Amino acid sequence: MTNVEWRRARRRRRVRATSVGAASTIALAGLWYLSTDGLGLVSPLFLPSPVAVFERLIEFTQRDYQGATLIGHLFASLRIVAIGWFVAGVIGLPLGVAMGWSRRVRTVVSPVFELIRPIPPIAWIPLAILWFGLGTEARVFVVTISAVVPWVLNSYEAVAGVDKLLAKASRSLGAPSRRTLVEVVLPAAVPTLVGGARIALGNAWMTVVAAELLGATAGLGFVALNARSTLDPDIMLVAMLLIGLLGVVFSEGLRLVEKRLSGWKESAA
């Protein structure tokens, strides 16, 4: 296949995937509509109709729910996620890179890391309360924990996965070890590093809902949790759908960055 034919085929594949995805989403929404407003199969207290949810979403952009509008709650959650993700990156990225580059660091850090890795972020909540009480710090802590693992793992794999021959070539051309890392290994590792950032952000975003159990007074997770006690399933679904939607936006955004930064790669050409 020539390059042009191949690209054309790839575009066709992509268009098909997008239309199938759109169709299945529409079908699901239709089913949702039919079982609620359409045929009235389930009570609106059990599952509100998509129309009600949409109306509530519009209303929520203007009117307060539990002390803030949609934007207020959104930013409350975003702030926790951003801080947690960033702190996790500041810790996890260098740690993972060091593990991938130096066998000594790997030997020291790996056992501890392997032990911590399987503990789900939510299981850190009691410790978070013990250390930080109920408050922003505790939430940031839990979110950080959830994001640090993919930061470390991907940075480690990104660096360890770079062809060892490149480092040899670099050293043979007169570059010391440190410069070889910076000039040759890290640039080649960038796509996988950004992949780690993306997974970390996804984890952080998923965990913020759980973290908002910790004495939060605002946030999308807080809204969803609160809606249950105030018997307000409309706004609960609004919050959930927004969490899902923003998760997709983050993920796709960083995927784009990933692609941009791998322009030297064959697959991304």
Add this chain to the structure above:
Amino acid sequence: MPLDEKTAVPTAHDEGTGMTDRQAKLRFEGVHKSFHTRRGEVTALSPIDLTVYQGDFIALVGPSGCGKSTLLMIAAGLEAASGGTVLADGAPMREPGPDRCVVFQRFALFPTKTVTGNVEYGLRMTGVPKAERRERVRETLGMVGLSAFADAYPHELSGGMQQRAALARSIVMRPDVLLMDEPFGALDAQTRIIMQEEIARIARDLGLTVLLVTHSVEEAVYLCNRIIVLTARPGAIKHEFTVDDDWSHHSVDEAMAQPGFGSLQRTVWNAVREEITSVQ
């Protein structure tokens, strides 16, 4: 051979052949290597004594697994010898360095850098000023016929062009000894012939000293003035052949048509074959 050979002064009437200048560029003295593996100690190389002189183009041939690459990596400083010493320009060496650049079979171009970025790399790492870098890169790309691809990324190049870029990246450093590990092994037959002719020309033009690992006896006879046949593992020097005629002035097919070429090729091949069959 006397150790003070490195101080030998090149003769004044060197007529561009580089052959009258017998300065020792690289010397292996009892260099051997064993690997510790799960199956125990594997001796890859028996003690090797070998001196590479200025202007030599030496081939290392021998059965697969006899330690050719290992010897080359030791020379590059990328692998430590288990014993013995390697003298680079008379001084014991341990570290890798641009005085002994390597051209690998798998090219090992830096994928995130353009051809220029790759070729410039060693100069940049060794602190060559920018203006001089640009000039040397331009000149070297011209030499290997890659001027039109200065801004291309490695993945945009054919195999032959990638190997030209890898070659340029090494020769731009003007190494004392150029180390090549089956540099044409990954190329198709036609490209390989072209590259053999080009490397012969470049080595002659620049007066390069080369240590070449190859599987091809034909390539060794065509390019080299000395051919070292190694024994099956653990590799030791079985025999050294001297190539009296400089075939590299001809094209590959012309050279191969000469009776002297074929007879030497057969003699060397028989020595290699003995070692290959000794294992089976």
